[in-house]
Amino acid sequence: MAKIIIDGQEVECRDNIPVLQAAVDAGWDVPHYCYHPGLSIAASCRLCLMEMKMPHPQTKEMGWAPKLMPSCQTPAREGMEVRFATEKVQQNQKNCMEFFLLNHPLDCPVCDQAGECHLQDYSYKFGDPESRMVDQKLKNPKKDIGPNTLLYSDRCVMCTRCVRFTDEVSGTHELGLVNRGSRLEIDVFPGLPLDNPMQGNVVDICPVGCLLDKDFLFQRRVWELSTASSICPGCATGCAIRVDHADDKVYRLKPRYNPGINDWWMCDEGRYGFKYIEDSKRVTSPIVRRGLDATSPEWADIPEIVQFRFEQHVRENGGEKLAAVLSPFMSCEEGWLLIEFMRETAPECTLVMGPVPMEGDDQSFPVGATGDKVKFTILNEKCPNRRGVEMLLEAAGGNQCSFDEFVEKAGGGSFTAAWIVGGYPKEWVSKELNKATGKIDLLVVQDLLQNSLMTSAAFVFPACSWAEREGSFVNAGGQIQPFDWATNPPEGGRRDGQYLYEIAGYAGLYNGERVRKLMAAKIPAFKEIHEPPVRPVHAH
Amino acid sequence: MSWITVNRNEPAIDPNAPPILSAALCEKIRSLFPRYDTKRAVLLPALHMVQDGLGHIPWQAMKEIADILEIHPSDVIDTISFYTHFWTHPKGMKVITACRSVSCETMGGVAVLLELKKQLGIGEHETTPDGRFSLVTEECLAGCDHAPCLLINEKLHRCVKVEDVGRILADDNNDRISQKRSDLFDAPAGDSKSKDVSGLESTSDVAEMKASE
Numbered sequence: 001m002a003k004i005i006i007d008g009q010e011v012e013c014r015d016n017i018p019v020l021q022a023a024v025d026a027g028w029d030v031p032h033y034c035y036h037p038g039l040s041i042a043a044s045c046r047l048c049l050m051e052m053k054m055p056h057p058q059t060k061e062m063g064w065a066p067k068l069m070p071s072c073q074t075p076a077r078e079g080m081e082v083r084f085a086t087e088k089v090q091q092n093q094k095n096c097m098e099f100f101l102l103n104h105p106l107d108c109p110v111c112d113q114a115g116e117c118h119l120q121d122y123s124y125k126f127g128d129p130e131s132r133m134v135d136q137k138l139k140n141p142k143k144d145i146g147p148n149t150l151l152y153s154d155r156c157v158m159c160t161r162c163v164r165f166t167d168e169v170s171g172t173h174e175l176g177l178v179n180r181g182s183r184l185e186i187d188v189f190p191g192l193p194l195d196n197p198m199q200g201n202v203v204d205i206c207p208v209g210c211l212l213d214k215d216f217l218f219q220r221r222v223w224e225l226s227t228a229s230s231i232c233p234g235c236a237t238g239c240a241i242r243v244d245h246a247d248d249k250v251y252r253l254k255p256r257y258n259p260g261i262n263d264w265w266m267c268d269e270g271r272y273g274f275k276y277i278e279d280s281k282r283v284t285s286p287i288v289r290r291g292l293d294a295t296s297p298e299w300a301d302i303p304e305i306v307q308f309r310f311e312q313h314v315r316e317n318g319g320e321k322l323a324a325v326l327s328p329f330m331s332c333e334e335g336w337l338l339i340e341f342m343r344e345t346a347p348e349c350t351l352v353m354g355p356v357p358m359e360g361d362d363q364s365f366p367v368g369a370t371g372d373k374v375k376f377t378i379l380n381e382k383c384p385n386r387r388g389v390e391m392l393l394e395a396a397g398g399n400q401c402s403f404d405e406f407v408e409k410a411g412g413g414s415f416t417a418a419w420i421v422g423g424y425p426k427e428w429v430s431k432e433l434n435k436a437t438g439k440i441d442l443l444v445v446q447d448l449l450q451n452s453l454m455t456s457a458a459f460v461f462p463a464c465s466w467a468e469r470e471g472s473f474v475n476a477g478g479q480i481q482p483f484d485w486a487t488n489p490p491e492g493g494r495r496d497g498q499y500l501y502e503i504a505g506y507a508g509l510y511n512g513e514r515v516r517k518l519m520a521a522k523i524p525a526f527k528e529i530h531e532p533p534v535r536p537v538h539a540h
Numbered sequence: 541m542s543w544i545t546v547n548r549n550e551p552a553i554d555p556n557a558p559p560i561l562s563a564a565l566c567e568k569i570r571s572l573f574p575r576y577d578t579k580r581a582v583l584l585p586a587l588h589m590v591q592d593g594l595g596h597i598p599w600q601a602m603k604e605i606a607d608i609l610e611i612h613p614s615d616v617i618d619t620i621s622f623y624t625h626f627w628t629h630p631k632g633m634k635v636i637t638a639c640r641s642v643s644c645e646t647m648g649g650v651a652v653l654l655e656l657k658k659q660l661g662i663g664e665h666e667t668t669p670d671g672r673f674s675l676v677t678e679e680c681l682a683g684c685d686h687a688p689c690l691l692i693n694e695k696l697h698r699c700v701k702v703e704d705v706g707r708i709l710a711d712d713n714n715d716r717i718s719q720k721r722s723d724l725f726d727a728p729a730g731d732s733k734s735k736d737v738s739g740l741e742s743t744s745d746v747a748e749m750k751a752s753e
Contacts, residue, residue: 176618191551
């Protein structure tokens, strides 16, 4: 750790990190565009210049150097003294802002970035309201540079973050700097568009409205969006994300800083993979069947009906005829509540880990990197919580079997009652499973999308998508990461946690954190949760 | 304000087109690999070879250079577009360089440039369809005392007026140096008599100096 003095205040920071990073972490809102902690340092925007004390070349006496230094490129050293709150520094910020706005179009009313634009923020905070530009603005073209991205080069401030991203993080090199001087533009080679599994990140790191997401383009003004902290359910990496939503509709996902897991990034598969939330095949209300009679009772009555039917079944057929299939899409809390209910009803019941979807191979970035050089990995295990469910099963002990064994046994008539949890965003019910469940009298299907199991089920419960639930997922690295709900379940639906909470015999409202504490009291492995550090609002 | 839009998903080159760089040229580029630590470092020499060989570097050649050096073609266009020496389209027989700096601008250089664009029917860094002229601008031609000036290949036209442009373009010898040497011109060593060098065939100062050695 080094102690440096910023504007007369002592600040402690790690040795050799850029002074800018130390200042931003300590609460200084130092304007910057080109600096990004996840990329190499370009020192090209000149907004973060600071005054620094240096020894006089002859007398060796320490004094403020006449030249301004880029704080992003100056490593913090013990005892160094810098200052930002001076006229010289502020005048430079004003001049830089005037320069950035020279050719910038005044199209904020139609710009997607408006409201979260650092050109707007910095212009307001550090810029000068007057521009001396009297000439016609240079007009660069708006370019379609790939399947998911637009590049409005007239709005660009040439921070080159996106170019460095494709060079250093995704390793795909699609973006380059074309031409020179005032004609400089970000561009791709015609016919080789920006198309890699991580390209959505260039939109996040663009400090202005130059790079735009086609998926979110003109969908919603950003100040109308609310935000929930969440974890991406796309794969076992468990990227920390934020869900931006309004009017119970998810509009976009953005990564949250989560060092060691996803750092600043997320993949496109996760970013655009939330569309199944609005699938027309979603199950929205519970169905209870007795014989040929199907009803959709009030949610308040359901816990009693379920408890009664299960107890009756166990009395008649014995507890070992009972099974529960847990899904790797469940949160730990939901899984724990279900196990609590099943084991309380019949301690000898069988617990089963549901099918784990695997697709292709792991993808590492930068492309071709191995070992320490890997900056991001998309895992082939396309579910968020296999490890969490495994931890629960390990703690629960007792009768357990694999999913294939369950299908085989159920086909042979070993089970007469089963609770099957789905929640998969894709079709997952196999022919064998469909056939095997025909022999189960009391079948509970808790799933997101309608499937063939539901036609014969005694109970159908609508499962919610992860954006509507709260709880925690355990990622491939074993970190327990809590997530919040963003939107409400579709009309008629209810959060899985809520009805499982009531069925398991608890009263009141389900709360992820409270249930996690109850769970941790019984299973110590769940005591330590991982929550990413909160970055200051002005860090970007 | 009208929007200019460009679709970059459309390829600039035909994937089935035959290679544009000859096998010999490719081999020459590869022969430089041992000189540098990385293949990427051969980019500038390779661009020089292609520019000299073809007269310009078309999209297809950029792709081929990228393939040889194992880099992304966007890195090649990145470098090419930085240097005005490299042409991405065929260079005209005569390159007209107009000055866009202060002295020429105050003396009416802008009007001359506009007149040139009008008469040639091309913009900056473009070539006429018949391949005779290319038009570029530079920051200074070192002829501020004769502003506004134009450089055609190696001949400097001084104090150009808008009405002169037509005459200069129509002149076949507009790029030939034909001024007489003054008496103060240093005669080459070993030659006691001053030689009349006017009316030389060569249009190049370099060739002229070589010839007089």
